[in-house]
Amino acid sequence: MVTVQEARKLIHENCGSSKIEEIPLIKSCGLVLAEEVYAPIDTPPFDQSAMDGYAFSFDDWDKHADFKVTGEVQAGNYLSQELIPNQAVRIFTGAALPMGTDTVVMQEKVVLNDSYIRVEDDKIIKGSNVRLRASQTKKDTVVLNKNHLLTPASISFLAGIGIEKVKIFSPPTISIIVTGKELIKPGQAIEDGKIYESNSFGLIAALEQLNITPVSVDWVDDDEEQIRKIISNWLQSDILILTGGVSVGDYDFVSSALEKCGVKKIFHKVKQKPGKPFYFGKFKDTLVFGLPGNPASVLTCFYEYVVNAVSSFTLKKYYEKLMMPLANSYTKKPGLTYFLKGISNSENVSILPHQESYMMDSYAQANCLIELEEGEENFSQGEIVPVLKFI
Amino acid sequence: MVTVQEARKLIHENCGSSKIEEIPLIKSCGLVLAEEVYAPIDTPPFDQSAMDGYAFSFDDWDKHADFKVTGEVQAGNYLSQELIPNQAVRIFTGAALPMGTDTVVMQEKVVLNDSYIRVEDDKIIKGSNVRLRASQTKKDTVVLNKNHLLTPASISFLAGIGIEKVKIFSPPTISIIVTGKELIKPGQAIEDGKIYESNSFGLIAALEQLNITPVSVDWVDDDEEQIRKIISNWLQSDILILTGGVSVGDYDFVSSALEKCGVKKIFHKVKQKPGKPFYFGKFKDTLVFGLPGNPASVLTCFYEYVVNAVSSFTLKKYYEKLMMPLANSYTKKPGLTYFLKGISNSENVSILPHQESYMMDSYAQANCLIELEEGEENFSQGEIVPVLKFI
Numbered sequence: 213m214v215t216v217q218e219a220r221k222l223i224h225e226n227c228g229s230s231k232i233e234e235i236p237l238i239k240s241c242g243l244v245l246a247e248e249v250y251a252p253i254d255t256p257p258f259d260q261s262a263m264d265g266y267a268f269s270f271d272d273w274d275k276h277a278d279f280k281v282t283g284e285v286q287a288g289n290y291l292s293q294e295l296i297p298n299q300a301v302r303i304f305t306g307a308a309l310p311m312g313t314d315t316v317v318m319q320e321k322v323v324l325n326d327s328y329i330r331v332e333d334d335k336i337i338k339g340s341n342v343r344l345r346a347s348q349t350k351k352d353t354v355v356l357n358k359n360h361l362l363t364p365a366s367i368s369f370l371a372g373i374g375i376e377k378v379k380i381f382s383p384p385t386i387s388i389i390v391t392g393k394e395l396i397k398p399g400q401a402i403e404d405g406k407i408y409e410s411n412s413f414g415l416i417a418a419l420e421q422l423n424i425t426p427v428s429v430d431w432v433d434d435d436e437e438q439i440r441k442i443i444s445n446w447l448q449s450d451i452l453i454l455t456g457g458v459s460v461g462d463y464d465f466v467s468s469a470l471e472k473c474g475v476k477k478i479f480h481k482v483k484q485k486p487g488k489p490f491y492f493g494k495f496k497d498t499l500v501f502g503l504p505g506n507p508a509s510v511l512t513c514f515y516e517y518v519v520n521a522v523s524s525f526t527l528k529k530y531y532e533k534l535m536m537p538l539a540n541s542y543t544k545k546p547g548l549t550y551f552l553k554g555i556s557n558s559e560n561v562s563i564l565p566h567q568e569s570y571m572m573d574s575y576a577q578a579n580c581l582i583e584l585e586e587g588e589e590n591f592s593q594g595e596i597v598p599v600l601k602f603i
Numbered sequence: 604m605v606t607v608q609e610a611r612k613l614i615h616e617n618c619g620s621s622k623i624e625e626i627p628l629i630k631s632c633g634l635v636l637a638e639e640v641y642a643p644i645d646t647p648p649f650d651q652s653a654m655d656g657y658a659f660s661f662d663d664w665d666k667h668a669d670f671k672v673t674g675e676v677q678a679g680n681y682l683s684q685e686l687i688p689n690q691a692v693r694i695f696t697g698a699a700l701p702m703g704t705d706t707v708v709m710q711e712k713v714v715l716n717d718s719y720i721r722v723e724d725d726k727i728i729k730g731s732n733v734r735l736r737a738s739q740t741k742k743d744t745v746v747l748n749k750n751h752l753l754t755p756a757s758i759s760f761l762a763g764i765g766i767e768k769v770k771i772f773s774p775p776t777i778s779i780i781v782t783g784k785e786l787i788k789p790g791q792a793i794e795d796g797k798i799y800e801s802n803s804f805g806l807i808a809a810l811e812q813l814n815i816t817p818v819s820v821d822w823v824d825d826d827e828e829q830i831r832k833i834i835s836n837w838l839q840s841d842i843l844i845l846t847g848g849v850s851v852g853d854y855d856f857v858s859s860a861l862e863k864c865g866v867k868k869i870f871h872k873v874k875q876k877p878g879k880p881f882y883f884g885k886f887k888d889t890l891v892f893g894l895p896g897n898p899a900s901v902l903t904c905f906y907e908y909v910v911n912a913v914s915s916f917t918l919k920k921y922y923e924k925l926m927m928p929l930a931n932s933y934t935k936k937p938g939l940t941y942f943l944k945g946i947s948n949s950e951n952v953s954i955l956p957h958q959e960s961y962m963m964d965s966y967a968q969a970n971c972l973i974e975l976e977e978g979e980e981n982f983s984q985g986e987i988v989p990v991l992k993f994i
Contacts, residue, residue: 237789241808256961257793264852286825286854288785290796304852306785306896308796348962355964363970363994364812365944368805368898369963372798376790394679394697398628399767402648405681405699407763414759417632421755434677461655461695463677505697507759553756570647571739572760573746603754 213481213488215586216516216549222478222492223517227524229450229497233382237370240362242423243380244527249356254346255373258308263341265303266322266329267313270338272297278328285310300329309342316341349373359527384450384525387428388415389442391457391466392505395431410572411455411503411510418514421602422522422530436465436472443473447495451521453514456505459489466502467491475500483586484549486569487513506569512551515581515602536561536599542584542591549586553578554599561599579603604872604879606977607907607940613869613883614908618915620841620888624773628761631753633814634771635918640747645737646764649699654732656694657713657720658704661729663688669719676701691720700733707732740764750918775841775916778819779806780833782848782857783896786822801963802846802894802901809905813913813921827856827863834864838886842912844905847896850880857893858882866891874977875940877960878904897960903942906972906993927952927990933975933982940977944969945990952990970994 214222232246261267268279279300285291287306295301295312303309303316318341321333333340349355355373356366362378370378395409396402412429419426427449430442434457446452457466458480467480475493480502482490487509491502499521503513519530539562544550553564553574561582566574583598584591591597605613623637652658659670670691676682678697686692686703694700694707709732712724724731740746746764747757753769761769786800787793803820810817818840821833825848837843848857849871858871866884871893873881878900882893890912894901910921930953935941944955944965952973957965974989975982982988 238804238807241811253793255798257798258796260798260961262959262961264850285796286784288783288796288825290794292795304854305850306783306798343959343961348957348964356967360967361994362808363967364805364809365902365963365966365969367808368801368902369967371789371801371804372898372963374789374791374793374799376788392679392697393677397767398762398765400765402644402765403681405649405676405679407646407648407651407697408765410759410762413629413762414755416629417753417758418755420632434679459655459696463695507763511756511759566739568653568734570651570653570734572756572763573739575756576747576751576754576760578756603752 213483214479215483219479219482219490219492219517220520223521224524226478226494227499227521230525230527231382232379234377234379237367237376237378240378240380241364241367242528243362243383245356245358245360245362246379246381248354248358249370249375249378251349251351251353251355252374254351255348256343256345259314259345260343261303261305261307261309261316261341262343263316263318264305265316265318265341266300267303267309267316268300269295269297269313270315273331274298278325278330281327281329283310314342315339361528381525381527383422383424384522386419386424386426386451386453387430387446387449388412388426389430389432389439389446389452389454391432391434391439391454393434393463410507411505414507414511415453415455415514418511422519424522434463434465436469439465439469440472443469443475447473447475447498449498450525451518452498452500453518454500454502455510458491458502458504470500470502483547484551486551488548490517492517504569507572508553508569508575511575512581515600516551532601534599534601535596537594537596538563538582538591539593541593544584544589544591546587546589550584552582552584554580554582556580556599556601561597604874605870606874610870610873610881610883610908611911614912615915617869617885618890618912621916621918622773623770625768625770628758628767628769631769631771632755632758633919634753634774636747636749636751636753637770637772639745639749640761640766640769642740642742642744642746642764644740644765645742646739647734647736650705650736651734652694652696652698652700652707652732653734654707654709655696656707656709656732657691658694658700658707659691660686660688660704661706664722665689669716669721672718672720674701705733706730752919772916772918774813774815775913777810777815777817777842777844778821778837778840779803779817780821780823780830780837780843780845782823782825782830782845784825784854801898802896805898805902806844806846806905809902813910815913825854825856827860830856830860831863834860834866838864838866838889840889841916842909843889843891844894844909845892846894846901849882849893849895861891861893874938875942877942879939881908883908895960898963899944899960899966902966903972906991907942923992925990925992926987928985928987929954929973929982930984932984935975935980935982937978937980941975943973943975945971945973947971947990947992952988
């Protein structure tokens with residue numbers, strides 16, 4: 213039996229085989245860049261008008277004369293004609309300044325007379341209302357660093373400089389195996405001695421919040437041979453999650469089935485509540501988590517351990533761990549770390565009722581897990597404790 | 604031209620036609636319950652052992668005699684035989700207690716002698732190691748309230764009481780129309796006068812973070828007739844988002860095309876930077892947002908306005924608005940509300956460089972928008988300002 217700290221350390225030491233993949237930019241939101249991004253072009257790619265108005269050459273501007281408007285350039289068009297002094301062009305926001313021009317006067321600041329304009333703008337200076345070429349990005353310079361988290365704004369930015377694919381740290385492939393003879397599917401009528409299977413639901417939803425769809429979900433009876441077969445089907449996944457059957461009862465076959473499949477046990481049993489029978493092992497690079505079958509144990513081990521393993525692949529931090537004061541006092545048995553369902557607000561964190569590992573009604577109300585240290589027994593109101601926020 | 608406060612109020616007043624839909628529980632993560640959920644069964648559905656051990660009747664226990672073990676009940680099985688005094692059954696975690704039993708002794712606390720056991724447990728009381736029927740939920744009582752946000756734990760809880768479908772507030776259907784003659788797709792070679800289209804990328808990613816996939820994305824030239832046709836294709840969506848062409852230039856056809864489609868303008872132009880030409884209108888129940896085409900304006904109007912409209916459908920709060928002290932002083936022009944790209948930490952919020960509406964490199968680094976009030980000009984370091992956190 214290991215401590216929570218040892219379990220964390222052992223999982224951490226056995227993770228770390230992140231893989232890099234090139235994917236379409238549009239699919240990359242929430243993922244982390246696996247390499248620096250260089251700008252393929254200057255942006256703006258040309259001197260660009262920031263306004264609807266008229267473009268001209270500031271230095272050649274004879275303030276006593278009107279400009280002759282010799283053409284028009286709409287955004288998306290390009291005027292190849294080079295302007296000479298005393299000529300201006302009608303220009304619109306986003307359009308490229310024609311050669312020979314460097315300044316734009318807003319349309320509200322001119323007097324228009326047939327095809328001539330008079331500029332009436334005291335504040336205009338050279339370069340007014342122009343977005344200079346390369347003022348955002350310069351070609352071949354680094355514009356986003358490795359390990360950058362891709363947000364909608366990052367994606368808009370990269371699209372705007374012409375990037376359509378990015379290299380990211382791939383999310384792990386994850387397989388789920390739910391064990392238990394007592395389980396029937398929600399929606400069916402309940403039978404004597406049976407309960408509804410809920411762990412696949414909790415895990416699929418929790419993975420969805422990490423933007424991961426499991427590659428497989430299997431349900432299997434408490435039968436060592438069947439469990440072994442299904443495990444061996446999915447040992448090529450990056451992460452294999454099993455629920456139930458991991459304790460030491462006569463019908464707990466998960467750890468023996470894993471052993472027969474060649475999975476190397478890293479630890480089995482953690483000094484914690486809930487989730488004491490928690491198992492962690494490895495088969496080549498595949499991380500194997502055996503979660504105790506009670507639904508609160510499953511989700512708590514997921515949030516406290518499996519999420520960190522997912523992070524080791526994606527290099528993304530999913531949930532915040534904060535230090536917060538307890539709203540109520542609490543007494544626990546020493547010798548186990550407790551993970552308690554809690555509700556935090558901006559001030560403090562409250563411990564919910566119904567902490568037993570089969571109770572999910574309280575978990576449904578929780579927005580965090582409160583960690584109470586193994587060695588301690590009495591926690592007073594106001595004591596600062598670690599809190600894992602998952603909402 | 605309306606103020607930011609007026610724009611918010613007008614959008615709020617014109618929203619509110621949330622729709623209710625029944626969907627599979629497994630698809631409901633992150634959505635909000637549209638009705639109370641009643642427990643269809645007691646849970647646990649029977650008195651259940653919390654341990655591997657032996658079940659017996661506490662009141663009939665003769666402490667001077669051993670129990671005869673007359674059977675075994677594995678989780679998922681059911682023993683219909685009723686026990687009599689001096690009989691016990693082998694029982695496993697999660698299994699139903701046979702009739703005539705009410706207490707479980709852990710297997711570690713018995714002395715086993717052939718088919719007899721002697722209980723050696725000082726602390727055992729009536730009901731020890733038993734999860735009573737209905738101790739989590741009682742049949743026909745409310746177990747989750749209307750407006751409850753469905754989390755992985757809520758979903759696991761509901762599955763565990765046998766629920767497989769839930770009524771939720773439906774996310775809106777959203778169509779995107781990107782306008783602009785100057786736009787080419789990322790991945791293609793850049794051409795004179797053209798820029799890369801990025802707004803569909805930013806919007807699709809921002810919607811993905813709200814768990815919404817747009818029902819359509821169209822690209823259209825600055826041509827009133829074409830814009831009108833595409834608008835009329837998608838006026839049955841709950842929300843229609845257009846980008847670009849919403850100003851008053853010679854080639855800005857969005858507001859006239861909307862008018863020709865029968866969309867009623869609610870407001871056009873907001874006293875804000877970026878995004879001054881922002882348009883909001885309505886066609887029957889369809890909300891129509893015309894976002895100015897610069898990519899920073901698009902995302903800022905999305906975060907500040909469109910997200911609230913989405914919330915009016917889903918009843919979900921997506922992003923937090925906090926009050927935070929400025930890390931740096933800032934001077935702006937009075938008369939417009941400024942929304943500035945910022946980075947917040949636990950202490951304060953910093954204003955990033957490159958605030959122009961065509962600059963996305965800074966937005967890519969931002970985790971929030973800082974709101975600076977319309978009337979004010981000078982903001983000092985430490986001044987408390989509203990901050991919309993989107994990461």
